[in-house]
Amino acid sequence: MTEPLRVALAGLGTVGAGVIRLIDANADLIARRAGRPIEIVAVSARDRSKDRGVDITRFDWIDDMTQLAHHPDAEVVVELIGGSDGPALALARATLAAGKGLVTANKAMIAHHGLELAEMAEKTDTPMKFEAAVAGGVPVIKGLREGAAANVIDRVYGILNGTCNFILSKMEAEGRDFDDVLAEAQAMGYAEADPGFDIDGVDAAHKLSILASLAFGTQPAFGDVAVGGIRDVVAADIAEAAALGYRVRLLGIADLNGEGLFQRVHPHLVPFANPLAHVTGATNAVVAEGNFVGRLLFQGAGAGDGPTASAVVADLIDIARTEFGPPYAMPSASLAAEPAAPTGDRRSRAYLRFTVPDKVGVLAEIAAAMRDAGVSIESLIQRGAMADGSVLLVIVTHEGPERCVAQALEKLRGSQSLSGEPMWMHILGE
């Protein structure tokens, strides 16, 4: 057997401990598959004494995380600290500057600084891999970078945040409202105490920007993702969508069209015929549509110590096999800089839900606003008085430019005919 691949590990939270457990449990198989053993030689974390359920006394302990980059035995540093900047970024830079390989699960850091880090890695032909940064254990970065590499990708989209999908599918199964289910998800550990990154779509946007870059050969552009979350989805939206043949899912969607790079995270209505409609619980799933392969689906656990560790160690195995290339599948200098595509001309069908007072003239005002903005109504459902006396009005539009829907909603802003903010969800097209 040849020399082991020696690894330094920064960050010993659940994922870090999972990586240690995985390498212990599957050591023989990994050595057979990788052609050589993978061996952790040094670790670093904030608290040395914390019980993590794994024995770390056999590894070098390094107090200053950044110093892992200079550990004499380590060829590769695994960064599991988290956070887009701070110690994680300092370590990533130091590692690549030292000409050592970098493996990270840090979606925020890659979304913000991936291009800079890739340029550093390419200069010295050093591996930099981040499979665990998107969709946890699901090998979707490999799927785009390699499996679908022969294709022009027309569109990439998916369920990228397990917390949101857990909440939406629980709302759907039990007919409960958002706040109620969020509280339960927090109690069960499926949602953070401060859940904003997840439920407001930021985490999914991090991942989407990474996928888009790989799919289209464009520079990562996290700042251009239009981001929306699921706080405003109510149980009635899910029930109405189901009656119309749809499930509500928080999707990240990207395509590269003549006007630029379109990237959006937003709750969508997904038709039952699309495989994403059947993805429930904390699962992640990504669809890539290629000009020769058609529709590919990758699905699995999007978070958790086991799945994330699986992706981290898959990256290490690639490195042990010297099967790695430029981080974004092509030299970063050849990634195209694309402007954010404007959405006004984008044609789609819209789901609109209005909460309105139960009085004369409301429907007329809303219908007039639609007509004046050129929005064509496909179906309309009005549900009798809710508990608070208000009425629910749901409109599904024919396909048309998004600008028109935006104009109609603008016209209705502040109207006495609305007793709350309208909800606008896009309907996923074929």
Added chain:
Amino acid sequence: MTEPLRVALAGLGTVGAGVIRLIDANADLIARRAGRPIEIVAVSARDRSKDRGVDITRFDWIDDMTQLAHHPDAEVVVELIGGSDGPALALARATLAAGKGLVTANKAMIAHHGLELAEMAEKTDTPMKFEAAVAGGVPVIKGLREGAAANVIDRVYGILNGTCNFILSKMEAEGRDFDDVLAEAQAMGYAEADPGFDIDGVDAAHKLSILASLAFGTQPAFGDVAVGGIRDVVAADIAEAAALGYRVRLLGIADLNGEGLFQRVHPHLVPFANPLAHVTGATNAVVAEGNFVGRLLFQGAGAGDGPTASAVVADLIDIARTEFGPPYAMPSASLAAEPAAPTGDRRSRAYLRFTVPDKVGVLAEIAAAMRDAGVSIESLIQRGAMADGSVLLVIVTHEGPERCVAQALEKLRGSQSLSGEPMWMHILGE
């Protein structure tokens, strides 16, 4: 730009023409992703003059396919001739003997001769890749070989034959019987004039044996796959399964247990909660269950010129990047030889359908046979007289050893209480 990867192509059927079209259409993108262009230099097929919708006059035409292995400009030969032996195998051997890379979509050849070919390839560290041999465009070989490489795989299973899934999901959607739908599938080009390889499960068995080897690190053992097809599935089976919460799918399933390697292709009842229950049409889908990653799903088009060409060219891109390793993910000398696992002790739930004459004592005889063999009945449905006066009796058993079900059916063989062969399908467990 560095030197192109130069390729010789044998076989110019729909897939061969698709590979030419793909390389033409996506040339620039492929060169960016692969780091160098991919260029076809020579082709060979049976008929030079046939119109294939692509211009082949720009390539060297070689009459004798085997001679492609010795083309002075080609580094890699793509074999798309088909057939487990004959010219395909002769070309594959000649190619590897000449130290040139081999890419093939030939599942039959890999199932029968993959190990021998892999040994040849490894001797000279030459690439040998066959992504297109399993599940068409879906990168599931890469998924197992690399994406899930950190995991002990507990079980791999999937919908591996698009023709069967097309027929079963059409029977399901339209309530029609097998012969009727098969005839339509043949007229539409979804099934061959001689459909045996597909509908009797042989094609799925080829693919399953390849997946099992990659998943478990075992020697490919196509001869040990227990093979059954879908000829005996009737519309009533699909309706009864649906009433019980299942869909009928032809699955290939493999696991490695204490007694050896289990490999079986057979129609199964798949619970609605499993993602495979929602795979309709000619789609393929593979589930791999790993000890850290959990359940991974790969899904997409399992056949057709575009998807298959996508997988062939993905292999070429890997070779252009020099990102390849041993064909079975580990040196073939380290693949374990495992006996076929006996199935008698295997515990599962069974779906049994009997067609019986409408007369006194039939139920008693069947129930007695079940009791005597130790089969515990979970539910039983008897449907009144069918068109021919016979009665349908459906039994779902509790989980128990398969041996007991086999004994009960053996005891009933030739009984006057049965008016046709009983149907036994396995129920996919969690």
